[in-house]
Amino acid sequence: MLRHALVGLCLLLGCLVAIPAPAADFPTKEVQIIIPWAAGGATDLVFRALAAVTAKQLGKAVVVVNKPGGGGAIGYTEVMQARPDGHTLVTAVTPLTILPHQASTAFTYQNFEPIINVVEDPAMFQVRADSAWKSLAEFLDYAKKNPGMITVGNSGAGGGVHLIALAFEKAAGVKLNHIPFAGGGPSITALLGGHIHAVSCSPPEGIAHVKAGKLRIIALFSEKRMEAFPAVPVVREQGVNFTMGQWRGLAAPKGTPPDVIKKLHDAFKKGMEDPAFVKNAVDMSVHLSYMGPTEFGKVMAADHERYAKLVQEIKKQ
């Protein structure tokens, strides 16, 4: 009796396994966006909002799943190994091009197909409103006269804003003292409490305090001025030829068919244009910056090289 039941069960399972999903009718089930960080971060918020509006475009649910750990390594490794049928995507963020140089990860950006870039966050240095340095010139002047004395906090050793700060150091010809914190929040807290002189960060970190007048943006590393703060000049305008920011987009595992990528790209592009999403982005002080797959791919490649050099330099220190 038991044996019959077992045989029957096996047959049933076998039948269910044998039914494949037809590839032409994408998407056939919900699309998952894996975020390799814990919930609540900047990437998380943007893509949860985007997922909500893009579901309409694709006709299926778009679900966000957090797989944190290893600075992003866990999530990226998992998506790299996922089936390339377009149902599993990952948020491709600048650390994707940094991580492979820091630890021996199983992936590099080349294990993914870029789909679309959504956000480009300018990086910046902030100081307290009552800081003695009123302008970038004064800041750099002090730094040149007192190498290694200005403490600049960041959201984590080897993270995006840390490396950007290092790159800025080189471009401006100064030496700073970088203090790592466990995330953007603690670094801003330390600045507010006066425990460090400046912080290297990216919106929305610190923006509320700048708006309230408690903090000031002393160096802005984007190409153009921010709409929210038109009076703040970018460092380019002030004589330091340097721009660097972080991008946040979407990618799929390598081998995903091009027509699936195109469908995803078009859907997310429409999602980005949805007025509800645009309003969300403005409210969060997040800078939307669309890039198509080829352009995004080029940016990833360029950054991969750039960070390779930067990480080498830190390792030597």
Added chain:
Amino acid sequence: MLESLQYLLTGFGVATTPENLFYCLMGAIVGTLVGILPGLGPIAGIALLIPATFNLNATSAIIMLAGIYYGAMYGGSTTSILINVPGETASVMTCIDGYQMARKGRAGPALAICAIGSFVAGTIAIFGLVFLAPPLADAALAFGPPEFFSLMVFGFVVLSNVTGGSLLKALMMAIVGLIIGTIGIDPVSGDPRFTFASTALLGGIEFVAVAIGLFGIAEVLKNVEQPIEQLEQAVLVPRLRELFPSLRDLKDSLWPILRGTGLGFGIGLVPGPAPVIATYASYMVEKRLAAHPEEFGQGAIQGVAGPESANNAACQSAFIPLFVLGIPFAPPTAILLGAFLIHGVTPGPGLIGEHPELFWGVIASMYVGNFILLLLNLPFVPLFANILRVPKKVLLPLVILFCFTGMYTVNNAVFDIWTMLAFGALGWLMRHWAYEAAPLLLALVLGPKLEVAFRQSLMISHGDFGIFLSRPVSLAFLLATLLFLAMPLARKLFGVGRARADGGAAA
């Protein structure tokens, strides 16, 4: 002050609209559920419900999501008491005496005191939030890396042997916890440590997995050792009379609840996993102050009342840095910050001025929410206590399934389930070898922060150790630590203080 009260009244007007009452109730229910389910915590609960709030206005959304956070603190103690599985990381301490109470048939009073204590603590803490928020937030900012280090050292020394027993063994467990905490990426240098080229280990060892493993799974495994006849029975069948707390219980719990509230509120302001630390501190304090400290660990109700109140108070005071500074000090408040941002509200210095109806509405809804939670949890006490009637051979597999699923939901990682099982087996061995789990968990929580704070401080001071002594707050904590260590010595030399039955050796 008077102004604040006026605003608070307007807030009540906002909080008690039928719409917002509904969302508050939803948040409370989801929070309780999420707190009961082991592993699944307020972080996941809030993150999952954020999309559901997209169409709501900001106030309603935050009312609901905040409800999930403090609601989880109510539910977390339920499984701690009934099956020795901490539903929430902050419920670990409740397992120690709560489960022993359940084994003696006193699950009902334990559960009830948790609900009552949580309510009292939450309500008092909200007053603190309303009237003391700005100055407290400024005080929180005064904590820089050196202050954190000294505070962590103090906490570590004071709380390591919180459950008593051999000091040497507790220290060894604490060090094991510290070592486990170093696995993963070193936050200061970015180097991987002890990861053996495994991507999964790069993420470090998940605290929740260790907690559930050492307490819950180990307890199940220990039970499974028993012969089959014992497995037919239930843990204990509680009698109806024993389902409610006696007057004696309420009297015994009063001061622990009040002290727990104070401790929790203060500790909740410190960044990091404050509720966990608050519960350890409360347990320690209650044990020291109790008339019969030897009862602790065997089912002393003070050991349940104090920590439960502490974790609720800490949870409420965690909102202070979020609202006033716009900076989340703990992972659940980080998600709440995200929720704020998605709705276009930026918490921080401008919040009270720009969105008064949101701020006061949410505060008022916290009172309402705590009240709703009390009403939700108390009637269920007999129901929950009766779960213990289920025969072990059915209950134990259910517990395993519960933990198994709940663990996965934390990080969507099967690796965490493996971690939980490994620590379950380890915990089972530890029971047999008489090693305590509590010091290991505390060290796992404090260790990484302690190390980071130490190295950050040295980086800021360019290697000068004086930084720890030249800053008053840091110096104060270090002196307090020395005093604490010197106390047993002083007692031996001068015969001061109670004679300790356990003969705890001065290390």
Added chain:
Amino acid sequence: MRSKDAVGGVVMLLFGVLTGALSLQLPLGTFRAPGSGLFPFALGALLALLAVLYLNSLRRRGSEAAQPAPAHWLPPLGRMPAFLAAIVAATALFVPLGFPVTAFVLMAALLRILGMKRWGAVLAISLGTALASYVLFDRWLQIPLPKGWIGL
């Protein structure tokens, strides 16, 4: 010395030594500028030291007074190994089988191991809990859980 106390102490000692040895592979830095290996190395060394102190105290205790026969280092196992093995198997098969199937199989296996004889009861309880948890987690709370072959 086969007593559980001694074995426990030796395990601690070995763990401490192992930690210390492994952390030597990391940059130690100096005391004023600690590298990533300094803290773990100090911890490993400290643990080893404490373990030695502990083992020493055991030896002293043992020679001071006549001790009753010390407990064996493992307790009587009962069904524990089978129980644990079932859970391990379920964990390994979790992702390929998917949540509902794993829940069902796990419950059934554990109930049987703990001595539930009647298949009817076993299957009923297992099916019931698997379904109930599926509804609770997947449908109601909308938590992403592995789908497995059946695609549920």
